[in-house]
Amino acid sequence: MSVVILTVSEDEADIRLDRYFRRHYPHLTQGALQKLCRTGQIRVDGKRAEASTRLQPGQAVRVPPIPVSSAARPVRDERPPLDERLVREIKGMVLYQDQQVIVLNKPAGLAVQGGPGITKHVDMMLDGLREGDDPRPRLVHRIDRDTSGILLLARSPGIAAKLAAAFRGRDIKKTYWAVVVGRPDPQEGEIDQPLVRLGMGPNAIMVAADRKDKEAQFARTVYKVVDAAARKFSWLEMSPLTGRTHQLRVHCESLTTPIMGDPKYGGEAAHVDGFADQLHLHARELDIPHPAGGRLVVSAALPPHMQETFRSLGFVAGSTPGPSRRSR
Template identity: 40%
Template sequence: MTGEELQARLLHRDAMMLVIDKPAGLPVHSGPKGGESLEQLFDALRFGLPRAPALAHRLDKDTSGCLVLGRHRKALARLGDLFKSGRVSKTYWAVVEGTPDTDEGLIDLPLATKEPGRGWWMKVDPAGAPSKTRFRVRGRAASSHGGGDLTWVEFEPLTGRTHQLRVHSAACGFPILGDAVYGQALRFGGPPLHLHARAVTVPFAPGAEPVTATAPVPEHMRAALAACGAEV
């Protein structure tokens, strides 16, 4: 991806913050071994400011959609407080394998690191950090590949744990399509992860209208969502 291509994915811009449509498959920052990352392109998003914007939160490498950036130190401090206190509203769309038992509900399962030294892999653990996710079924479809039913689910994470939506959905019996870590997908050659940060609402300035941005459905999720009844 080039800086110009990243500029074309801009969803919101003001003096304090940006919201971009992160592409699936590109990490937000380089790992210990280096490699290409979205952060390396942020200089193209300065828009006249002396410094590039910085991440206000994270999305997994294979998750697409709304990513919030702060444009300077003061903005980043404010955004950090909003995310930490749970005042930023986030909506995710996913296609899952199987289907929830109810059309909507709350998943309340604490999460902890799976094993020391295994990086960001997580597990359900009664002694872990409190983790809550609201969900709502938006549509259903019979799978065209013979692997069972597919369901379009809207998630609202009420906490911000690593891999929260992926672990919660898998633990409840409906893993996200294409999840090669927590689901049944093949590590290589399977479908991409069908998880998309659809919308974000940030109440940045007290007394002002919140900033809301919506990211278009990525190409790799269109067919499965359409089969579940989404207009994409």
């Protein structure tokens, strides 16, 4: 056995390094993979990488000698039949679908992908959206487990690569709604606050960072107050200009107006008696370049707990428009 250099294909755009290895080396355990990463034996473009590193087409993955029963090659994804209840559940989330994309309204509390302690997630349910012998739909991006709203899927690997590239650029507009405790001052503007990760695994958090910190990631969010209940609560509309983990939650906290019900960043101020103790953050609208041309705009209705909070505070969201396709 010797070192192998694999090139990431277009069909594998934005895949995590650990999932990439599960595809090519299904007998390699997660623990063994993490050890190979820690010791620098697995590298991406010559650099050390973590299991969570996301790969891009054309990158070179260094694979050390691994005792496997076959040569490195994509392995057919054999999964047991999906329970009919899960099929109905995932189909009930569909807001829009065509031959290229599927758009879901993910409920709050449902994880997008698996992890420690997670036994049910969107990724495990995607077979319920397959049509005949078509490829299994692919996740294009992710939102937090406790965040509700729009989640975009691609019907084929090639479409997934195109959309992943669009997400890395600036040709996609994402709009979120949040209920925060307090009222921001000023009531609209741009938050330009770098972030840095502290810790590892599920207990890791993102915090505001000094611009001189070499580990800091720049993060920008445009926001405005849509409505307010006195100075106690505000309805914010936010558009992230970057895609950092927990960006909106940390940026709201940096304004000293934490998102209501945020268990990770809001502290005691975010837990308000009389309101649902759930994160009040919703991916409301997605405006994307459609792979077949033109643009697709899809909006998602608020989840039940935010609808109730809106009613209690007198916020009027109006009706949710249907999906629209338009030429450029």
